[in-house]
Amino acid sequence: MASGKTFPESKRTLGALLRAPWRVLAERVYGELAQSGFPEIRPAHGVVFRYIEPEGSRVVDLAEAAEITKQSMAYLVQTLEKHGYVTVEPDPADGRAKRVRLTARGEEVQQMALRLTRKVEREWGRLIGNDEMATLRALLEHLYDALAQRG
Amino acid sequence: MASGKTFPESKRTLGALLRAPWRVLAERVYGELAQSGFPEIRPAHGVVFRYIEPEGSRVVDLAEAAEITKQSMAYLVQTLEKHGYVTVEPDPADGRAKRVRLTARGEEVQQMALRLTRKVEREWGRLIGNDEMATLRALLEHLYDALAQRG
DNA sequence: TGCAATTGGTAAGACACTCTGTCTATAATG
DNA sequence: CATTATAGACAGAGTGTCTTACCAATTGCA
Numbered sequence: 001m002a003s004g005k006t007f008p009e010s011k012r013t014l015g016a017l018l019r020a021p022w023r024v025l026a027e028r029v030y031g032e033l034a035q036s037g038f039p040e041i042r043p044a045h046g047v048v049f050r051y052i053e054p055e056g057s058r059v060v061d062l063a064e065a066a067e068i069t070k071q072s073m074a075y076l077v078q079t080l081e082k083h084g085y086v087t088v089e090p091d092p093a094d095g096r097a098k099r100v101r102l103t104a105r106g107e108e109v110q111q112m113a114l115r116l117t118r119k120v121e122r123e124w125g126r127l128i129g130n131d132e133m134a135t136l137r138a139l140l141e142h143l144y145d146a147l148a149q150r151g
Numbered sequence: 152m153a154s155g156k157t158f159p160e161s162k163r164t165l166g167a168l169l170r171a172p173w174r175v176l177a178e179r180v181y182g183e184l185a186q187s188g189f190p191e192i193r194p195a196h197g198v199v200f201r202y203i204e205p206e207g208s209r210v211v212d213l214a215e216a217a218e219i220t221k222q223s224m225a226y227l228v229q230t231l232e233k234h235g236y237v238t239v240e241p242d243p244a245d246g247r248a249k250r251v252r253l254t255a256r257g258e259e260v261q262q263m264a265l266r267l268t269r270k271v272e273r274e275w276g277r278l279i280g281n282d283e284m285a286t287l288r289a290l291l292e293h294l295y296d297a298l299a300q301r302g
Numbered sequence: 303t304g305c306a307a308t309t310g311g312t313a314a315g316a317c318a319c320t321c322t323g324t325c326t327a328t329a330a331t332g
Numbered sequence: 333c334a335t336t337a338t339a340g341a342c343a344g345a346g347t348g349t350c351t352t353a354c355c356a357a358t359t360g361c362a
Contacts, residue, residue, distance in 0.1 A: 011201055013268045015176055017291035022169040023218075024298050029166070044348060056304040060310055067174075070311070072349055079347090084157040096357045117164045128295045132290055140168035147175050148165055148276045149270070195319060211339055221340070223320055230318090247328045282358040 021124075022129060029116045038109050040083045048076055048086070048100075049110045056099035058091065172275075180267045189260050191234045196227055199237070199251075202260045207250035209242065236260060 026043045033041050047066035051057065065072035077100050082088045085106035091097035100108060125133035157247065175186035177194045184192050214224035228251050231237045236257035242248035255263060276284035 008293060012292055012295065013181070013201070013265065014202060014272050014291075015173065015268060015290070016271065016296050017288065018169050018173040018176070020167060020295055021291070022173060022296060022341065025166055025169070042347075045165060050164070058310075068348090071313090073284060074311070075348070091310090094310075094358075098311075114164065118164060121165050124294060124297075128290070129300070130294050131291065135286065135337090136294065137165070137168065137288040139283055140165075140172070141163055141292070142279050143275060143287065144168050144171055146162065146275075147172060150278070192316075209339075219319090220321065222322085222342090227339070244331075245339075247326095249340075288330070293359090 025117070025120055028120050029113055032116055033109065033112060035114065038112075040079065041085070041109055041113075045076055045080060045085075046113070048073075048080060049102075049106070049113060051092060052100060052102060053084075056089075056101035060095045060097075062100065078107070154155075166239045176268070176271055179271050180264055183267055184260065184263060189264065191230065192236070192260055196231060196236075196266070199224075199227055200253075200264060201232060201250075201255070203237075203251060203253060206250035210251060211248075213251065218252075231257070 030043055032040060033039075038089055047068070048062060051062055051065035057072050059077060060070050063078070066073060073083040077086060077088065081088050081100075086102055087098050088098050090098050091099045121133065121137070128136075172272070181192060181194055184190075196221070199213060199269050202213055202216035202273075210224050210228060211221050214221040217224060228237060228239065235254055238252050238254055239249050240252070242250045272284065272288070279287075
């Protein structure tokens with residue numbers, strides 16, 4: 001019967017169903033980034049590239065968007081700064097604050113990650129059907145927004 | 152349109168769309184487990200409860216199912232053993248191997264986690280519509296199986 | 303206007319989870 | 333029986349997260 005193993009229901013909890021494809025995706029994206037000359041970029045850095053504003057963002061705002069502590073965000077930013085993906089400069093408008101900004105190299109990573117993610121999405125479309133993949137995305141967006149709104 | 156913020160496309164990559172709900176789910180499940188007297192159970196332990204066989208499993212098999220190294224799995228099992236969720240005994244059929252088995256307490260956790268996950272799934276059904284939630288699950292299962300089969 | 307509370311960020315330390323590399327003992331195979 | 337493969341243990345490291353405590357700048361209010 002051509003198809004692989006089947007699983008008892010307990011192995012396909014919602015958690016597993018969300019986590020497994022996320023892992024596959026992350027491996028693809030960060031693996032290809034590493035091979036393309038950005039080996040220091042790790043999955044945890046994703047939130048920085050995702051939430052950073054073009055004019056630069058403050059650490060505390062990035063932390064809030066990513067839902068981690070500002071110390072954790074500072075740690076991520078530090079690593080990215082050390083490897084030349086972002087710059088950190090005093091905020092002219094607030095003496096306490098700093099602005100984190102992508103460098104050209106950082107923007108390359110941002111663009112490439114976006115491209116890779118879309119590539120994987122298209123591959124999955126070929127795998128399960130483009131319509132199904134589009135529906136899956138739409139439903140995930142719906143859920144995402146509903147959860148974000150609820151807090 | 153009553154709804155809150157909207158997001159640029161770059162903030163709703165497939166990665167974010169899969170990861171965000173997973174985080175919410177994990178927080179709910181492991182938070183409620185902690186409050187119910189199982190505070191040592193952490194998201195990483197999920198794979199043990201998910202893949203362990205009723206007759207017990209070997210560490211190496213759990214590691215393979217979870218797609219982590221046997222050292223990492225041994226570490227997780229050790230913690231669970233220390234807190235009475237599993238027992239580890241020599242495998243009568245193989246002098247090198249050990250069998251990891253759930254204790255009664257471990258089975259409680261397994262059942263409770265399953266119940267909690269289903270509870271959250273129903274809640275999300277109320278949030279985005281039961282039909283949509285059912286479709287979402289079906290599509291995720293489809294993708295999960297397709298990815299598992301491809302390796 | 304001046305002081306108290308708030309806010310942005312840092313420092314230090316801890317812990318959880320993952321990996322690589324190495325090792326021993328047992329099993330399987332020629 | 334000799335070799336190779338397998339199950340697991342041990343040691344060490346790196347990463348990403350948290351908590352607690354702190355400092356310095358800003359805000360706001362009495």
